[in-house]
Amino acid sequence: MDHYQNEGLxxxxxxxxxxxxxxxxxxxxxxxxxxxxxxxxxAARLSPYRPIQALAAFYSTxxxxxxxxxxxxxxxxxxxxxxxxxxxxxxxxxxxxxxGFISAVGVLAFVQGAYMTEVFRGAILAIPRGQLEAADAYxxxxxxxxxxxVIPAMLPNALPGMSNLWLILVKDTAxxxxxxxxxxxxxxxxxxxxxxxxxxxxxxxxxxxxVMTLGSNVLFGWAERYVRRGQPxx
Amino acid sequence: xxxxxxxDPYYQEYLWTGFFNTLALVGVSGTxxxxxxxxxxLLQLNGPKPVAWFVRGITTVVRGTPLLVQLFFxxxxxxxxxxxxxxxxxxxxxxxxxxxxxxGALTFTLSVGAYSGEVIRGALLSVPSGELAAGRAFGLxxxxxxxxxxxxxxxxxxxxxxxxxxxLLLKSVPLVSxxxxxxxxxxxxxxxxxxxxxxxxxxxxxxxxxxxxxVLTTAMRIIEQRFPGVQxxxxxxxxLPG
Numbered sequence: 229m230d231h232y233q234n235e236g237l238x239x240x241x242x243x244x245x246x247x248x249x250x251x252x253x254x255x256x257x258x259x260x261x262x263x264x265x266x267x268x269x270x271a272a273r274l275s276p277y278r279p280i281q282a283l284a285a286f287y288s289t290x291x292x293x294x295x296x297x298x299x300x301x302x303x304x305x306x307x308x309x310x311x312x313x314x315x316x317x318x319x320x321x322x323x324x325x326x327x328g329f330i331s332a333v334g335v336l337a338f339v340q341g342a343y344m345t346e347v348f349r350g351a352i353l354a355i356p357r358g359q360l361e362a363a364d365a366y367x368x369x370x371x372x373x374x375x376x377x378v379i380p381a382m383l384p385n386a387l388p389g390m391s392n393l394w395l396i397l398v399k400d401t402a403x404x405x406x407x408x409x410x411x412x413x414x415x416x417x418x419x420x421x422x423x424x425x426x427x428x429x430x431x432x433x434x435x436x437x438x439v440m441t442l443g444s445n446v447l448f449g450w451a452e453r454y455v456r457r458g459q460p461x462x
Numbered sequence: 463x464x465x466x467x468x469x470d471p472y473y474q475e476y477l478w479t480g481f482f483n484t485l486a487l488v489g490v491s492g493t494x495x496x497x498x499x500x501x502x503x504l505l506q507l508n509g510p511k512p513v514a515w516f517v518r519g520i521t522t523v524v525r526g527t528p529l530l531v532q533l534f535f536x537x538x539x540x541x542x543x544x545x546x547x548x549x550x551x552x553x554x555x556x557x558x559x560x561x562x563x564x565x566g567a568l569t570f571t572l573s574v575g576a577y578s579g580e581v582i583r584g585a586l587l588s589v590p591s592g593e594l595a596a597g598r599a600f601g602l603x604x605x606x607x608x609x610x611x612x613x614x615x616x617x618x619x620x621x622x623x624x625x626x627x628x629x630l631l632l633k634s635v636p637l638v639s640x641x642x643x644x645x646x647x648x649x650x651x652x653x654x655x656x657x658x659x660x661x662x663x664x665x666x667x668x669x670x671x672x673x674x675x676x677v678l679t680t681a682m683r684i685i686e687q688r689f690p691g692v693q694x695x696x697x698x699x700x701x702l703p704g
Contacts, residue, residue, distance in 0.1 A: 290672070293671065293672045294671050294672060295632075295633040295634070295636045295647075296633065297636045297637055297639075298647060298664060298671065299668075301647075301664060302661060302665070302668060305660050305664070306661040309660065309661070395526075399527070399529070400528070401528075402530045402531055403530060403637075405530070406530075406640060413528065413530065413531055416531075417534070420538065420539075426534075426538040426539045426542050427535075427539035427543055430531060430534050430538065430539040431535065431539065433531050434523070434527040434532070437526065437527045437528055437531060438522075438526040438527055441525075441526040441527075442522075
């Protein structure tokens, strides 16, 4: 039992900070993929083709109605199986093993994409029509119109939602610990169980998450001022 | 896909227990949480400075840390320190302090209080000051102004957002399966362990959650319609986290 007494915060500081780094990596990667999924989803929801619209609406509505933890467990188990089934149907016989990191990022990005779809859809719908028509009148190509007009014009509307989703994502990474992936909270749980200082290590984990979320708030504040440059009231 | 286990009364009992525990947790923490939210909002706006700062601090910490970490903090962190308080084992509260339901309800109540408290605080601030001045001009007391004018007007403004908060609460319930409380996810996991089915039980409770979300959204919409003067929000925004 003495062993428990000897291990303390100092012994676990390294692994816990390492876990915090993994958490940030997962969150950043899932966020970037989620942004991409959200843009595709929003484009699909606003597309003139009914089946594509319906598919995107199905994705974003369904994912947002099911608890995140349930989705994460479901996608973690069923996702691997489904992927192997698809590969099997294509004639690949190899049993694919997905690494914990990839499935963690994949699952979080999939959930994030559904919420991001709605944020971008709302932001794009809020762009005054005249701005898009002006781009057409100047002969902009579709791509030029997208990245010169649509993106800069929608970002001020989308950024509050995007920053909200980033904070939710950082907090949702803790859910990955439930499927046994070693990120910040999983390491904190191990430390707590091994030293029996549950109170201390959960407080430390909470404090680290708090630093991440408060820090992100500052960064998003700067980003918001940047995308709103040139708008009245600044 | 194999769903034959659904007809087995043995597994049905797990699922019903999980279902009612889920409802009970949402009911208890939703009600207490909204009361706490109003208190938090009022203390931040009108409380003495130190109290307002204290509430502000609680709100920031609760909103800035994962709910799962808070749950473990209260259940494992605080829960394991409690037996060291002398006499607590003999006290009336001890059975409650050993129940994971208590810790789930405590964490979720605090969470609803913090998130919805911010929503209500914003709504209270958006009530035009002329309306409150009108109340004073009519000779209403401070208390009458609060519960006849200020709060009802604020709730008119934020009821659709509060609907979203309640749906978020419902969707947080599966977290308590990690502290060994028998909710729907825990029930599904037990079925999975005993039948060796990987994902069918999870699909079933995903379906139940979708149904519960729909029922809750519809119920809140009926409340919104009965509450005079509420601006209906766009349906799309409701599932979005606030």
